[in-house]
Amino acid sequence: MAGALDDEDDPFEEALKDEPGFPPDDDAEGPALTPTALIVAPPGCLALVPAGGEVGKPAVTRRWFASTKSPAERALQQAEDLHESVEKALKTARVRVEELEKKLKSGSEEWELPYSGLDGRCIEKSIGEYKYKICFFDNAKQDSTSVGRWQGWEAPGIASFTAGQYCPGGPERSLKVKFQCGSKEELIDVSEPSRCTYEAQWASSLG
16 A cells, blocks of 8 residues: 655654654755655565655665664563573572582592592593593593493592493493592503403592
């Protein structure tokens, strides 16, 4: 539908009065724009064509987008988004606090305290035909096979991982990590003293 709209009866002027660039500047360069016709445009968009232009052709030179939300509605949406992000951050922080509290309770011996700095640390190295990855307080793997989940400290300088993936017809895999003094941190060797029972040697200043 196209037709002339009187200024006093224009139903779009009120909606567009706060939009940038409306009404058009009479002194601006380029062909004059006159709101003589409505053309097909995306929802919420009022497109104007130059005087004498044909509706529906790409001769459209300027368009204004009417706001779909009031300033109050936009402010409310921003506040709701901020509230949601803060709630997510708070939930993540609470989970982390619970994890740390559990680890503090499990460290009942004073000699275990120096090892707390290994939380979140992983060591890995290819030895022979396998790649080993050992993450303290978490798990240990031989390639993609689990050789144990964190069990705790058996004694000063000996970490234990148990309940790994079952060997075919055999026991669950397990791993012990034995610390020894070294100038740099390095996974020196991984051996298998008995079937599916592994032992790693790790050089560290904590050894």
